Amino acid sequence: MKKKKITSLKVAATYIGTVVGAGFATGQEILQFFTKFGIMGLAGILVSTIMFILFGYIIMDLGKKLGAHSHLEIIKYSDNGMTGKIIDSIITFFLFGSFTSMIAGTGALFIQQFGLTSLMGNILMAVITAVTVLTGINGVINSISFVVPFLLAAVIGTSLFSITGSPPDFTSSLVPSGGSIIISNWLLSSILYVSYNIIISVAILGPLGAEAKDRRAVKIGAILGGLGLGLGSVMIFLALSGNISEIINLEVPMIYVAGKISYPAQLAYAVVLIAEIYTTAVGSLYGFVSRITNIQRFSLNSVLIVTLTTIAALLASQFGFSNLVKYYYPLVGYGGIVFLICLLRTGQDNI
Secondary structure: OOOOOEOHHHHHHHHHHHHOOHHHHHOHHHHHHOHHHOOHHHHHHHHHHHHHHHHHHHHHHHHHHHOOOOHHHHHHHHOOOHHHHHHHHHHHHHHHHHHHHHHHHHHHHHHHHHOOOHHHHHHHHHHHHHHHHOOOHHHHHHHHHHHHHHHHHHHHHHHHHHHHHOOOOOOOOOOOOOOOOOOOOHHHHHHHHHHHHHHHHHHHHHHHHHHEOOHHHHHHHHHHHHHHHHHHHHHHHHHHHOOHHHHOOOOOHHHHHHHOOOHHHHHHHHHHHHHHHHHHHHHHHHHHHHHHOOOOOOOHHHHHHHHHHHHHHHHHHHHOHHHHHHHHHHHHHHHHHHHHHHHHHHHOOOO
């Protein structure tokens, strides 16, 4: 029986779900990359939205053209020389780091919201992610796209309630000492934000494009996905800007914002947040393992690699969530800029 191809809405939902993870939905990414710049952070979000649409389309269109199974086909096509090999190494390395960050983010949430040990959250996320990845690409796409509507509803609803009670104060939202010294201005920050998120996403976006119904589904999916990411970013930005003095040192600032509405709202947001952290964890682990082995076909080899990778990420996650977002993400973003340039050069004939 012929396999059903993926529609534009599912493409968009999977794109959003792959990018949106612990850093985004907790508010930690928006805090570090945009809120610290005050009103200019909104300009940065606009730039990042346009870039998400552009690069999401280029990658998925190449995935469709090449029948991609991992990020390797995209890399080789964009640059088959030494630069391509370096980019491949950066992406593979960061996929592991992203998976580690998602595990760490769950641990931070378990401490702040539930008063439990971080290790409980770490282990829970590690195990359910590993089990999902072993189901293959269709299981990954279905799990990611299913969660996205709930996440966007939670982010927009929570932010709207927060904005009405605590309007954004752009005069006090500049945080000169609260962010990473690696990010020096709003424009560079927006480029780095897209850069490292694209590095995470390419491992899923390539195969996603290959599974899409047609090029029109890819194009509409990229537009809707980019706009969805932009809308979510703006809402979180506005919510955080109205509570900057209270949330600047929190690991999971959006949980605090939801808690100001009511405890049930806070609990509901925490549940959705765990689900969204899970989607990026799944995408990152799948991308990392698919680069090393043929995860398309269940085997003892794939089970072993998934298990060993999960254990290694669990150990690395003890470094701390906010530290990973503040230092590790921007550094990989600098490396990813080279990849964005290669994509522009490769995709200019398809735009």
